Amino acid sequence: MRSDTVDLAHFEQLYDRNPDPWRFATSDYERTKYAATIASLPQPRYARGLDVGCSIGVLTAALAVRCDDLLGIEPVEAALEQARQRNAETPWVRFASMFVPGDWPAEPFDLILMSEVIDYLGASDIVVLAGRIRESLAPGGDVVLVHWLGKKRSAIGSGEASDALIQALAGTVSILKAERNADYRIDVLRRV
Template sequence: MNENQPNSLPPEYFDHVYAANADPWHFETSAYEHGKYAATLAALPRPHYAEAFEIGCSLGVLTAQLAPRCGHLLAVDVSETALFKARQRCAGLPQVEIRRMQVPEEFPPQPFDLILVSEVGYYWAPADLEKATRLLIDALPSGGQLVLVHWTPPVHDYPLTGDEVHAHFLNQAGETGPLRHLSGQRHDTYRLDVLEKR
């Protein structure tokens, strides 16, 4: 893991990004993003989840697509600018709760049968990734599922790469680990892994 940037990216980093561009990663318009969202939804092992948690929901594009498969979906992000758009997008989806939250410093108390960590893990420093991992595993009941989706090429601003994030979680899926690996996909520039709490 890259120890040259030991700090997680702060909320201010994302405030500046969204101030410069309302859709900085082209979530709303990119064919790449839309294909990745379709692959993410297709990879979910169950048709419905009673309680789901999406960390790093950004503008809520994937949130709105995931919502019909959830009884309750808590979607969080650190940027109020992004959350404003997410609230607008999901206004007609009563099962969606959108909240500003900085994981792992803050974490909801309830259990979830689905947790989605999509394009957010590489913003954490190694110590925060370790802390988040413990919190995520503890929040999953037996049979609860964790979905990881991350861009894999290195980005100079980010403390970690997508591959480092996935490798860290897959280390929890050994024979005696708390997770088991259900499926994995590697595409040109992203990877997708589904894990389940033993």
């Protein structure tokens, strides 16, 4: 097992205790952050989007209106079932069980969104994730990183995780936008 990355059992236990452990469906904080995330997208429409760590699909539903085809990936089946139900009226939205960076879809994307995901990865897995992004991000495609800046159980701090991924992607992407507030950061990167 990857000792520097939070393991799958941690997330499964969270969903066993609470079907919405981060209050994605009810939190004003999440609603505001989701609106800022969608507003940060530099292109009005994307042909193929990837929502990494889609959880119960709340942000996925907001993202769906900007994508012709959208894949949400999440390792916890209980969360995926909620995501499928929440997005049942959008047939262009698909879901798959994957635990990044070991699992990754074998298709190209022009948008990859990671909201509060990479800070659960250890340093070595962030490097692996950068390789996955390089393999699948289409020319001119965008990567959007959104991360809470508070303390959480993770191998590396939120700001440090974003910085580490951006550094690992050096030469592949340029930074289009770097927004910060007291609670979270949004980084928008474009493939060069």
